[in-house]
Amino acid sequence: MVLSIALSLFAGSTLAWLFSAMAPRKALFDLFFDTIWAGNSRIPSVAITFDDGPSPIYTPRISTILRSCGVRGTFFLTGKNVDRYPQIAAALHEEGHMIGNHSYSHAILPLLPDAEIEREIVLADEAIERATGCRPYLVRPPYGYRSPRVLRKLQNMGKRVVFWTTMSWDWANPSAGAIVSRTLANVKNGSIILFHDGEGKYLETHSTLVDVVGRYIFGAKDRDQTIKALPFIIIHLLNEGYRLVTVGDLVAQFGGQERYLCL
Numbered sequence: 735m736v737l738s739i740a741l742s743l744f745a746g747s748t749l750a751w752l753f754s755a756m757a758p759r760k761a762l763f764d765l766f767f768d769t770i771w772a773g774n775s776r777i778p779s780v781a782i783t784f785d786d787g788p789s790p791i792y793t794p795r796i797s798t799i800l801r802s803c804g805v806r807g808t809f810f811l812t813g814k815n816v817d818r819y820p821q822i823a824a825a826l827h828e829e830g831h832m833i834g835n836h837s838y839s840h841a842i843l844p845l846l847p848d849a850e851i852e853r854e855i856v857l858a859d860e861a862i863e864r865a866t867g868c869r870p871y872l873v874r875p876p877y878g879y880r881s882p883r884v885l886r887k888l889q890n891m892g893k894r895v896v897f898w899t900t901m902s903w904d905w906a907n908p909s910a911g912a913i914v915s916r917t918l919a920n921v922k923n924g925s926i927i928l929f930h931d932g933e934g935k936y937l938e939t940h941s942t943l944v945d946v947v948g949r950y951i952f953g954a955k956d957r958d959q960t961i962k963a964l965p966f967i968i969i970h971l972l973n974e975g976y977r978l979v980t981v982g983d984l985v986a987q988f989g990g991q992e993r994y995l996c997l
């Protein structure tokens with residue numbers, strides 16, 4: 735089992751997923767699935783999204799910024815972090831932000847058998863529902879890693895899978911100025927911007943050997959720069975005439991779809 739996972743990590747298809755996660759581009763198989771890549775290109779709306787929370791350090795600060803700017807975001811939460819900080823997830827929902835599922839343990843879904851994929855999604859759904867009273871409809875696979883089998887499974891579970899158009903690159907810990915310029919350089923009508931308000935796999939709030947080594951290899955997940963950059967990005971977008979909406983609002987703009995707050 736360990737050997738097969740190690741081998742598959744070096745397989746070409748996995749490398750393709752790695753690159754697709756950094757700058758997701760539609761593969762041929764994506765055409766066969768009803769996933770969300772962007773909003774309507776004729777409507778000046780943009781969705782700002784946050785992955786990996788809730789975090790007790792960063793999520794409340796981001797929520798305060800969004801409230802003071804009068805905008806709503808979409809938060810893809812991991813079930814594990816929701817179980818740790820249910821009150822922060824509940825507060826996001828009460829503030830009117832949209833909540834999506836980012837798996838329970840930030841799993842690499844294409845490496846899991848179908849039953850485990852289902853478990854990751856259902857456990858996160860249940861954690862979010864316990865905390866907020868609301869069962870998420872949207873799923874963003876961790877790292878954007880996907881395969882036809884994963885997308886089919888999520889679709890069969892009634893989920894809508896969301897990717898992004900615009901990286902803020904905040905996961906690589908650049909300066910706040912770099913986050914602002916990289917983000918604004920790639921925004922247009924219907925853009926979905928990816929930020930992070932929490933840690934992925936290697937939690938700063940954990941100090942197991944795996945966490946310490948993971949942070950050493952992949953860098954500390956300090957979101958202070960994201961928080962510094964966020965007001966500049968939001969104010970600039972509003973001044974440019976964009977409306978900042980949730981991913982559910984973007985989906986609704988295609989017409990005929992109900993508005994999804996969390997469901």
Ligand SMILES: [Zn+2]
Pocket residue numbers: 785786836840876877934
């Ligand atoms: Zn993530």
